[in-house]
Amino acid sequence: MESLYHQANRLVQETQQCFEKLEKVSDLNSDPIEKEIQARIDTITSICERLDIMVYKEPLTRRTNSKYRVDQVKYDKDHLQAALDTYKNRKYQRLQEEREREALLSHQFKLNNYEETAILMDHSQSFYSSKHHDSLKSANQGVDDMLQSGAGILESLKDQRMTLKGAHRRLYDIANTLGLSNTTMRLIERRAYQDRFILIGGIVFTCLVIAAIIYYFT
Known part of the structure; x- marks a missing residue:
């Protein structure tokens, strides 16, 4: 061993x-x-x-x-x-x-046929350019539709504000007519003040949503 x-x-x-x-x-x-x-x-x-x-x-x-x-x-x-x-x-x-x-x-490299290459490149560029143009057109149309919808929402909120303001004025007149107490009047005014903030908040939120949509699609 x-x-x-x-x-x-x-x-x-x-x-x-x-x-x-x-x-x-x-x-x-x-x-x-x-x-x-x-x-x-x-x-x-x-x-x-x-x-x-x-x-x-x-x-x-x-x-x-x-x-x-x-x-x-x-x-x-x-x-x-x-x-x-x-x-x-x-x-x-x-x-x-x-x-x-x-x-x-x-290895010996051969030059490509310029005419054949140019035709292929032109066709490819034309196809992708058309496709890109259609995509941009569709996105632009979508943004326009959302802007119109947002404008309609803002107009509706404006009308609601005018309606609430008129209702508040009528309530105030009715209260004066009926001789309601000062406490009741202050409660009505406080509620109208709160409704104003709700309305403003709704307008701001809608504007932010529209701005985010425009930023995303553009």
């Missing part, structure tokens, strides 16, 4: 040295070193499988320490495999980018 363990450690160190060589060569010349690294990693994997079997044959006093040493070798092996996979992925990306760059540089 000791000889296998030392052999695995020696392979780990040699594989790390192969990685140092791999960093110094170009991507086009790296295949032999990659194959060598993968072969060493496969050998270490095979040795670890044999060591796993031999660990359980060790005495109980040495089994824990032996298993720890084997696990350390397996960890180093997994780290080497991950490093190799990462290198291969980066190499593939570099080669792919290089091929795409060469394809782009070697």
Whole structure:
């Protein structure tokens, strides 16, 4: 078991040295070193499988320490495999980018037929311009309808105000005729004063709604 363990450690160190060589060569010349690294990693994997079997044959006093040493070798092996996979992925990306760059540089672009392009653009612009014009016309008509509706509401509120004012005047005259008390007259005036604020509030609210609609549609 000791000889296998030392052999695995020696392979780990040699594989790390192969990685140092791999960093110094170009991507086009790296295949032999990659194959060598993968072969060493496969050998270490095979040795670890044999060591796993031999660990359980060790005495109980040495089994824990032996298993720890084997696990350390397996960890180093997994780290080497991950490093190799990462290198291969980066190499593939570099080669792919290089091929795409060469394809782009070697590609010959052809000029479009000006007349055909102009016709398509004119037709497209005419279609979208007409569609945009129809949308604006519809929105403008909607805003005009809302303005007319708002004007009608304001006129109706104005008429209601005049009606309330006339009713207040008639009530005041009736009260004077009937000789109502000053307290009753003050209550009537207070109610008329409150109705005035309600009317003003309704007018302001309607104006705000109309202004918001005009802002939204324009």
